[in-house]
Amino acid sequence: MEHLNQTLFLWINAVDPSAFSLALGTFLANGLVYVFPLYVVLNWLRADTAGRDALVQAVLTAAVALFLSWAAGQLWFHPRPFVLGIGHQYLHHAPTASFPSNHLSFIWALCAGLWIHPVRRRAAWVLGLLGLAVAWARIYMGIHWPLDMAGALLNALIAVLLCLPLRGRVVPGVRALIELLYRRVCAWPIRKGWFLA
Numbered sequence: 001m002e003h004l005n006q007t008l009f010l011w012i013n014a015v016d017p018s019a020f021s022l023a024l025g026t027f028l029a030n031g032l033v034y035v036f037p038l039y040v041v042l043n044w045l046r047a048d049t050a051g052r053d054a055l056v057q058a059v060l061t062a063a064v065a066l067f068l069s070w071a072a073g074q075l076w077f078h079p080r081p082f083v084l085g086i087g088h089q090y091l092h093h094a095p096t097a098s099f100p101s102n103h104l105s106f107i108w109a110l111c112a113g114l115w116i117h118p119v120r121r122r123a124a125w126v127l128g129l130l131g132l133a134v135a136w137a138r139i140y141m142g143i144h145w146p147l148d149m150a151g152a153l154l155n156a157l158i159a160v161l162l163c164l165p166l167r168g169r170v171v172p173g174v175r176a177l178i179e180l181l182y183r184r185v186c187a188w189p190i191r192k193g194w195f196l197a
Helices: 002-012 019-046 049-075 102-115 118-140 146-167 170-185 187-191
Strands: none
Touching: 002 118, 002 146, 019 049, 019 102, 019 118, 049 102, 049 118, 049 146, 049 170, 102 118, 102 146, 118 146, 146 170, 170 187
């Protein structure tokens, strides 16, 4: 398995990339992740109750996935490629545990949480495909192994299964609490009709 992991890494990892390739890789590896919380916030402002339940489910699932990712790193430390002197590193990164990828655990868990709600299933697919670009870039830039991305996908699936029972009562309750705060903080734009109440 480790031989396959290293072979795939060396196949994807950049060798003598152009300035444009490095800029694109940097954006995809570190910048694109901000699209996902931005999606949650912007969609909350215009979503109905079902849509907001899906967003809460997605955020809870992502939080569980990040905890699982942290726990996995504590239990089994797998060094990043540059720590072992394999391939080329084009982004600065602390030599923390590589498995599973925190970025992709967050992204794919968010997508999985959205997917279990039919009103957000299409968005889950689109965002999941964007996640593939992030996964590729983090390998391309030399800071993750391909196996880290597979681990992130498994992590997301475990997180969504753990959070599935929350859908009935916990998610609507959390959504109602967030709505109370939201309606106070955003009272003026809601009155103007810019945001949904």
